[in-house]
Amino acid sequence: MVSVAFINPLSDEGEMIVRELGNFERVLTDNDDLMQIVTESHSQELSDDSLIPKNYVDLALKRIEWYSKKKNDRNFDYKQYDFLFNPEINKFDVIAFYLLCQAVGVKYGPNSRESRVVVESQGKLIENRLGKLSNTERYQVVTNILNSLISTSHIKWTFFEDLVSTKKLKLQDLILDKGEIILDKDDFLLRLSHKIKGRNPEKMYEALIGDRIKELLMIKMVMQNTEDYILRVSEKSNREIEPNPILLELADKISEVLAASVQSYGYGGGYGGSVKASALNPKAFPPCVKKVMEGMKSGGRNDAIIMFLTPFISYARLYPSVFSENVTKQISDVDPTLLIVQNEVLPLIFGAAERCSPPLFEDQPQDKVNLNAKLGFGMHQNPELKNEGETTWYTPMSCEKVKIHLPSLCKPDENCKKIGNPLSYYNRMIWKVKKESKSESSDKDR
Amino acid sequence: MVKIAYLTPATPEERKRYYREEWDIKLIPDYITHSIQEREFGFDHVGRGPNDRYKVFRTPELLKRFLKVRTPFAAYCSVAFYDKPRRRDKWTKAELVFDVDAKDIPIRTCGCEGVCEICLNEALEIVSGILDTLKGDLGLDNIHIVYSGRGYHIRVLDNNVMGVDSDVRSQIVKYLVGADVPKNEYSLDYEKVSYEHFVIPFGYPNVFTARVKYSILHLNKDTELDEVNKKLVKDIIKHRHLIEDDNWGMFKNKIGPQRYRKAMNGIASMNMSLVDAKVSIDLKRILRLPSSLHSMVSMKCTEVKNIETFDPFKEAVPKFVYERKD
16 A cells, blocks of 8 residues: 555654654765656656756655646646656655755745645645545545544534634535534434435435545645644744755745746736736726725725725735735835825825715725725824834735625626736736737737 | 614613613623623714723623713623733634624615614524524534624634634634535546535535525515626526425526526625624624613614514613603
8 A cells, every 4th residue: 555654744654754864964965766766657757857856855846846837837747747656756755845844944934935835735746646546545545644633533623723714624615513524424324314305315425525525634634734844843943043054945946946937837826927016007907996996885985995995006006916925015115205105006095985975084084094004104194104114014805805804896707717816816917918918019010 | 562763862861761770780691791801891982983992891890880870872892802801912712703784684675774673584584594504514502692783693602613713704604604606516436426505405505505595585676696687586586486395406497507506606695795794703893782772773782582582672672762752
């Protein structure tokens, strides 16, 4: 049977492999055994030397490269990464996993894009590795791992609070009864079969729960444990001595792999290249922003203008790449004299507030202070540099948050698909407009 | 019986009469008095919102004295528990709450401007459905229902959920209200099997079916649903008698499978407004204090002992209303 550590490197077996590594410097030494396993992997593409990882650090980077290309590259060639699915690589793979977690933990911390990618890539690797196993083997390994993580009878959904909180797991994905997650077939039949009319309960169990939910829980728990491990590494590195330079160098290379991915395919938002601050183009606003710009009726006005529109307009104009850069800034970092805020940002927000019914600042003038606070200038009437930093410059609400706070605003159009934040929508549309105008001008040149 | 339409705001004199003659500290539920030192209290003295915040009371007796002396327009207390409530510092946990305001529920058959008997009953129906799911699916207990004056608050004091963050609360809301259409295709031994939500009598699909049934049975021709045209709304209304008897398959056939999907998407999106989700995800919210007076409508914020028999016009009307001359 495939090793448990191949699926869950954080298992006891995985930890044992790490302990056996010996001298840490070995991670950079060319390893013949590793290269042999790679070259002997069933469908591995060998046409180019760069396709073959030569040591642990190389292998760690290949893991990230695989995830990034698989997600973004339409011409992704799975044969270039076949070694990642060869169980023989297990011992090397486990070390590569720990290297990745430690590198992103010490350099970027648990809330970074790099850490997120390490966690997500581990989840995807598990899914793909399981997909290559026989049904029996798959069932056995999932059951083994799950049993080592939880007791599979009478598990309360609240046990997975962390997974639900980080959106790795949706409550809707689970079959819940009296607060417990139903995984076991007999338990299912005992509790629920009497309710099922005109359908075969066993077949229904297999379709709705079967091994699917167990696999889902196992994968998400390993992802959560990976995230927790990165957090522990980060906390420890903050308390202790200088981190190992090999890890810092690996962390830089991870970032380079991701940056290369953004350059070539765009990361997450589906647009390419960097997004530079420029004059706003209201035609590129998403439907929710357009709706607020037209003015809101009493009831949702405050939240729509203050909580939603103010961060959106200010970031779209001044710092549209906030999510891809993942660096916290103040407005004065991007608009040192606050002239753009005064001349471009505020007039748009005030205009939308004026179009509300009744106009927002007419009957609630104190909301100007709240608006100012959302821009990071504290509880004052106007934005002034001396007050900057008293409050935080709020980032734009995600689509998820819009649905909760302002459900009436969310009327998605075609372009909203796969977009998680109205700002990503805007950036994507701006990129599209630029791309189209470029191709138009090159057509004219011909 | 008192009609809510006649319930005009309480005068300062009436507030004084209420707190000094009718109200008693014993009317505040134990789940508040027993944790009084850990909660923040807030008051609205003039009817412009709760701007007297960060109040703390060491004993119920001190709260009693405050209410009898100040006779506020409105009184609130936090759903959150703090080690230092005066500064809202060291948050320890918060009740999980759901606010079903009759005025804001997305489909109201009454069409009234404010709230009336009809929409209050509809709010209570929604509360009842949510309560079933909280207990049946999520397995929660220690749940209290409070008539707020214009709707209902569901307050969950089950320790299993009092420590959860806003993201978990947001997912709970979505589960309870049926905010996402469940998938209808499942994998089974390399093939796909189709189960519409209405053939699955348990779990989230069953919750969704219940909420959609409620919404469809309360639709009117003017209801606006995302991406659903007037003709489809009309057809849903025409055939909805089928789902009264749970003939969902026939209903879907009459509507047509693609239009059915469209209708489900529209209703799922509307379901998000069945409760005020902002209230549920706010970990430091203050809610109207049970037993206090809702002075705007002259009704008592009242703990609902029995949801089946509760009638706000019998149990939540203060005495001074009956004694009004006009």
